[in-house]
Amino acid sequence: MRIEIRDYTHPDVAKLIDEVQQEYVIRYGGFDETPVDPTEFAPPSGLFLVGYLDDVAVASGGWRAHDTATAEMKRLYVNPTARGRGLARAVLAELERTAHERGFRRLILETGSEQPEAIALYLSSGYQDITPFGFYADSPRARHLGKILTP
Template sequence: MIPQFEMELSDPRLPEVAQLIAELSAEMAGLYESEDGSGHYQPEDGLPPRGIFLVGRRGNELVACGGYRLMEPGVVEIKRMYVRPSSRGLGYSRRILSELEARARQAGFSRTRLETGDRQPAALALYRGAGYLPVPPYGVYENNPHSFCFEKEI
């Protein structure tokens, strides 16, 4: 029997969660040789009132994560979306993204934004498939030739 996928709010500073985020950062650093892979994310960004952070478990194993952080009134930025390689292709990223959008909407936000890179075709397909539309690069991504930025009304 395949264990069920469960999502829950978490503290991104917890060792198990921080390890998952570190795996994502290492993967991004490998894809974009000159970056540290952090995506300009600070764990405090995933804590109320600045944001939230979700983890996904399959059984007892932590396999996915994602969060959002406040950008400006009415707008949050989706950050640190990740699924461990052994759990990819099972729809977990779409479930995390949908849950983040629902929680942002419930919290009174009207838009989500995000950034991903040109070397992440699965992420690009996920966001486009979820209804995200391209926007000009913003903030720290303005001069990054690898960045693709998106926005969605929620």
């Protein structure tokens, strides 16, 4: 897989975000309503990545500054046709690397109870439960995880 930095408004990003939002509809009955400002994912305080197989956008993920030491990950997603190949783990590793490179010491995220594959990926990658934050801080279906970033 080739991983490229893309603007949050890039057509491949829009396609993958539409796909992940449809996944949320299936799993939760509605879209993720977390406020997202596309400029938050622009360097140097943010970044958005797209993974390509044979020039087809199949994976995505980004991070945005949460505070001066912490970045928040959003929209880690792999198209169903490309799952089971370790692509999510590869994008996650690149998100961690780039956030650390930009000076962030911790990466946090929120996911949900209806995404057991994502929870398993995060836990196996060293993420641990943290104090709830953000739009879904009070949701019983939300899971909040974080990891200290190391080189």
